[in-house]
Amino acid sequence: MSLTQELDHKVSVTPSLGRYLLDSAQKNGILLAFAVVVIVFSVLQPMFLSPSNLTNLVLQYAYVLILALGMLMVIVLAQIDLSVGSVIALTGAVAAVVCVRGGAPWWAGVLAAIGVGLLVGLWQGFWVAIVGIPGFIVSLGGMLIFRGLAQLLLDYKSLSPFGGVYYDISNGFLNGVLGGSGFDLFTIIIFAIAVVGFAVSQWRSRMAQVKYGQKVAPLPAFIARIVVVAVLAMAFAWQISQNRGMPIILIILAVFILIYGMVMGRTGFGRHIYAIGGNILAAQLSGVKVKWVTFWTFVNMGFLAAVAGIVYSARMNGAQPAAGNGFELDAIAACFIGGASTTGGIGRIGGAVIGGLIMAVISNGMQLMGVSQGVQPVVKGLILTIAVAFDLWNRRRSVTVA
Amino acid sequence: MTDNILEMRSITKKFPGVIALDDVTLTVKRGEIHAICGENGAGKSTLMKVLSGVHPHGTYSGEIVYDGAEAHFNSINDSERQGIVIIHQELALSPYLSIAENIFLGNERRGSARLIDWNRTNAEAAELMRRVGLDENPTTPVGVIGVGKQQLVEIAKALSKSVRLLILDEPTAALNDNDSEHLLGLLRMLKAEGVTSIMISHKLGELIDIADSITVIRDGHTIETMADRDATQDRLIRDMVGRDLSQRYPSREHNIGAEVMRVQDWTVYHPTQPGRVMIDHVNLNVHAGEVVGIAGLMGAGRTELAMSLFGRSYGSQISGHVYIRGEEVRLDTVWEAINHKVAYVSEDRKRYGLNLLADIKTNISSAGLKRLESPGIGWVNENQEMRVAEEYRAALNIKAPSVSMGVSKLSGGNQQKVVLGKWLYTEPDILILDEPTRGIDVGAKYEIYTLINDMVARGKAVIVISSELPEIMGISDRIYTLSFGAITGEVPIEHATAENLMELMTTEKETVK
Numbered sequence: 002m003s004l005t006q007e008l009d010h011k012v013s014v015t016p017s018l019g020r021y022l023l024d025s026a027q028k029n030g031i032l033l034a035f036a037v038v039v040i041v042f043s044v045l046q047p048m049f050l051s052p053s054n055l056t057n058l059v060l061q062y063a064y065v066l067i068l069a070l071g072m073l074m075v076i077v078l079a080q081i082d083l084s085v086g087s088v089i090a091l092t093g094a095v096a097a098v099v100c101v102r103g104g105a106p107w108w109a110g111v112l113a114a115i116g117v118g119l120l121v122g123l124w125q126g127f128w129v130a131i132v133g134i135p136g137f138i139v140s141l142g143g144m145l146i147f148r149g150l151a152q153l154l155l156d157y158k159s160l161s162p163f164g165g166v167y168y169d170i171s172n173g174f175l176n177g178v179l180g181g182s183g184f185d186l187f188t189i190i191i192f193a194i195a196v197v198g199f200a201v202s203q204w205r206s207r208m209a210q211v212k213y214g215q216k217v218a219p220l221p222a223f224i225a226r227i228v229v230v231a232v233l234a235m236a237f238a239w240q241i242s243q244n245r246g247m248p249i250i251l252i253i254l255a256v257f258i259l260i261y262g263m264v265m266g267r268t269g270f271g272r273h274i275y276a277i278g279g280n281i282l283a284a285q286l287s288g289v290k291v292k293w294v295t296f297w298t299f300v301n302m303g304f305l306a307a308v309a310g311i312v313y314s315a316r317m318n319g320a321q322p323a324a325g326n327g328f329e330l331d332a333i334a335a336c337f338i339g340g341a342s343t344t345g346g347i348g349r350i351g352g353a354v355i356g357g358l359i360m361a362v363i364s365n366g367m368q369l370m371g372v373s374q375g376v377q378p379v380v381k382g383l384i385l386t387i388a389v390a391f392d393l394w395n396r397r398r399s400v401t402v403a
Numbered sequence: 404m405t406d407n408i409l410e411m412r413s414i415t416k417k418f419p420g421v422i423a424l425d426d427v428t429l430t431v432k433r434g435e436i437h438a439i440c441g442e443n444g445a446g447k448s449t450l451m452k453v454l455s456g457v458h459p460h461g462t463y464s465g466e467i468v469y470d471g472a473e474a475h476f477n478s479i480n481d482s483e484r485q486g487i488v489i490i491h492q493e494l495a496l497s498p499y500l501s502i503a504e505n506i507f508l509g510n511e512r513r514g515s516a517r518l519i520d521w522n523r524t525n526a527e528a529a530e531l532m533r534r535v536g537l538d539e540n541p542t543t544p545v546g547v548i549g550v551g552k553q554q555l556v557e558i559a560k561a562l563s564k565s566v567r568l569l570i571l572d573e574p575t576a577a578l579n580d581n582d583s584e585h586l587l588g589l590l591r592m593l594k595a596e597g598v599t600s601i602m603i604s605h606k607l608g609e610l611i612d613i614a615d616s617i618t619v620i621r622d623g624h625t626i627e628t629m630a631d632r633d634a635t636q637d638r639l640i641r642d643m644v645g646r647d648l649s650q651r652y653p654s655r656e657h658n659i660g661a662e663v664m665r666v667q668d669w670t671v672y673h674p675t676q677p678g679r680v681m682i683d684h685v686n687l688n689v690h691a692g693e694v695v696g697i698a699g700l701m702g703a704g705r706t707e708l709a710m711s712l713f714g715r716s717y718g719s720q721i722s723g724h725v726y727i728r729g730e731e732v733r734l735d736t737v738w739e740a741i742n743h744k745v746a747y748v749s750e751d752r753k754r755y756g757l758n759l760l761a762d763i764k765t766n767i768s769s770a771g772l773k774r775l776e777s778p779g780i781g782w783v784n785e786n787q788e789m790r791v792a793e794e795y796r797a798a799l800n801i802k803a804p805s806v807s808m809g810v811s812k813l814s815g816g817n818q819q820k821v822v823l824g825k826w827l828y829t830e831p832d833i834l835i836l837d838e839p840t841r842g843i844d845v846g847a848k849y850e851i852y853t854l855i856n857d858m859v860a861r862g863k864a865v866i867v868i869s870s871e872l873p874e875i876m877g878i879s880d881r882i883y884t885l886s887f888g889a890i891t892g893e894v895p896i897e898h899a900t901a902e903n904l905m906e907l908m909t910t911e912k913e914t915v916k
């Protein structure tokens with residue numbers, strides 16, 4: 002505190018390239034951790050980076066990432082939602098009852114599941130935001146309620162198969178749309194468009210920053226960052242294009258991540274979530290509609306849990322009463338590994354996504370290596386603990402440095 | 404043996420990129436009350452952290468001689484073992500534990516089998532409480548007694564550790580006059596018992612009143628140590644800011660316009676205790692270009708009045724009328740209040756004013772965020788936000804290397820300026836300032852007074868709530884006195900004296916409805 006006045010004069014402001022790299026390595030510790038995990042598994046098990054495994058990875062863990070998006074918002078709000086695993090079972094069951102038992106078309110199942118998810122969100126949002134019961138308690142109740150409802154709905158038995166378009170949501174591919182020999186040209190083009198879009202948007206935001214007279218990253222670092230992202234994305238695209246092409250779920254996932262990243266990072270609603278999590282009293286006295294924001298965040302969590310329920314039941318090609326057991330913990334772990342604070346106010350969508358990917362890579366890698374069932378949760382638990390400890394240490398260090 | 408209990412010689416403490424203390428020397432005589440003053444950020448707290456072992460031996464250069472021997476403290480425990488106890492401005496008490504439990508926290512009175520001996524704990528606590536003049540039951544939870552009494556619990560805790568050198572950081576900042584008086588009396592009594600005290604304070608009058616000698620620190624340097632008989636407020640201020648402040652309150656043109664806001668029959672009940680009237684049929688008004696002061700003692704209902712007006716953020720069963728420019732308005736939510744161009748700067752900036760996890764620019768934009776949002780979805784224009792934050796940083800002279808710096812790292816005065824910036828960005832017509840200069844240094848106070856003058860010069864209406872009479876008399880055009888939730892007087896500045904205001908502030912209104 003006593004130093005700030007002097008900082009003005011004594012700390013130089015133009016970052017050198019080396020200094021910039023060091024700073025960003027410190028800020029992006031989570032990305033480094035992700036890279037380490039990927040490298041470790043690809044060394045231990047060469048199969049890990051194969052086209053078929055990378056494709057599998059996407060199909061198998063999409064639901065965690067979808068849940069993590071909503072969970073991050075809840076956690077930044079300084080709340081928690083323990084019910085999402087049960088909501089996955091309930092919404093999957095609803096879709097199965099509509100499509101499998103009722104014979105309705107796939108979209109009816111999707112709409113019904115999303116409708117139930119929204120109802121769940123309204124219910125929990127009401128208790129948390131309007132009545133003022135902590136989300137931990139409300140969602141603990143919800144965890145039991147929705148699990149029970151799923152069991153009743155399914156009569157304690159699994160209901161399958163969905164088949165058709167519903168099945169394709171999580172298992173289908175856009176393959177051979179544009180041809181290509183030995184690889185799928187469509188996949189490559191989609192990724193190329195995404196990379197170009199990324200580069201253009203980065204460049205435009207840099208130009209805007211320059212226009213407003215702000216400090217920007219040194220140009221070589223800026224270009225290097227885009228090149229690295231482009232090379233990695235295209236390498237990934239090349240690998241999966243040799244398997245079955247573009248997974249439909251990957252497109253859905255990308256759209257969701259993009260939308261929620263923008264909501265949290267760039268909109269007033271997102272700002273209000275951070276403000277409430279940072280200091281609820283100050284937010285209230287700044288005109289933030291705390292109840293309203295809390296309410297909609299929980300409704301949104303219900304919606305995303307329903308989406309995850311659809312994705313998961315499609316992947317399983319059926320609904321089971323026990324589906325989604327413990328998934329809430331995967332989503333919560335993804336957020337905390339991704340740098341979210343347990344006391345709210347801190348956390349980014351990008352972090353939660355990387356956190357979810359780390360969890361996915363570890364699970365998948367261990368399965369490939371044939372690590373025994375008991376060891377896998379031990380490793381995951383250790384990684385969660387160490388990740389949060391590292392984050393804490395990193396933050397304390399940056400505070401003392403500043 | 405010398406008669407100095409403490410000599411800190413040539414203390415230099417560096418943080419990366421910054422020298423916080425540069426060759427600081429502090430000599431404290433045995434049995435005296437030694438005051439340290441200086442602007443926020445001058446290095447007072449860092450010096451006390453070096454002394455108490457928070458910054459362990461070896462992380463600074465220079466030497467500390469305590470009680471005739473060189474001291475190497477590696478932690479607070481080390482210094483406490485030697486009888487040095489520091490009481491921080493933000494009290495470190497556990498609200499749900501009893502007074503006795505707090506006094507012996509970490510130092511429990513144990514009986515057989517290492518179990519806590521409750522009889523001994525409460526009896527010894529009662530004895531310590533008697534010494535500090537705290538008339539409460541030792542089993543009362545600390546959270547339900549007032550701040551003044553909590554301060555006494557801290558001192559009782561220090562006494563339980565056989566304190567020989569007591570360090571108090573802004574002990575009276577949050578206390579009302581009565582509690583302050585009591586505390587200062589207690590320090591004199593401890594002095595008579597042989598306890599040496601070091602006291603950090605911004606309240607210069609009080610400091611001259613109680614201290615035997617005074618050391619002024621500025622920008623990490625010792626400016627001078629003077630005996631109490633040589634100290635005057637002007638000399639201290641000159642030392643602290645390094646310049647003469649010919650006036651502590653900037654002068655301004657009085658150019659009062661039409662009535663902007665009028666409050667009628669405003670009555671507010673306690674939020675949780677039914678039937679308890681907190682604000683009692685208050686009538687007041689404020690004009691364009693006018694600074695209206697609200698003077699009241701702690702507990703008079705000053706903050707309750709302001710917060711109930713500001714979007715009904717306090718109280719229940721609120722009745723009465725608010726008129727803005729002659730039209731009755733309902734300010735039922737903070738949001739509506741902001742839309743009616745009312746702004747409220749809280750007395751407690753950390754609790755009610757700032758998101759301490761966020762940076763300067765995010766805090767500045769937080770109340771007026773709508774101005775940065777696109778219509779519809781509400782994209783926040785972050786580049787514009789940066790530009791706005793830079794403007795306020797320059798205009799308010801917020802001392803920080805960048806607006807992307809976290810507000811938790813700023814000094815109190817700069818944090819207060821961030822809160823002010825946040826409310827100025829909502830472009831208010833009516834600005835309610837609740838203790839706007841609490842806990843900030845003389846220089847920053849002057850800047851905030853200047854800012855108030857700028858606001859009224861532009862035709863805004865300003866209401867200032869303050870417990871410091873010189874301040875309220877220095878900046879107001881008209882003063883209301885508040886006592887037990889009721890307005891007991893309305894005094895134009897020409898007729899205001901400290902004596903008549905204090906008399907009105909202590910008047911109990913006879914007909915409490």
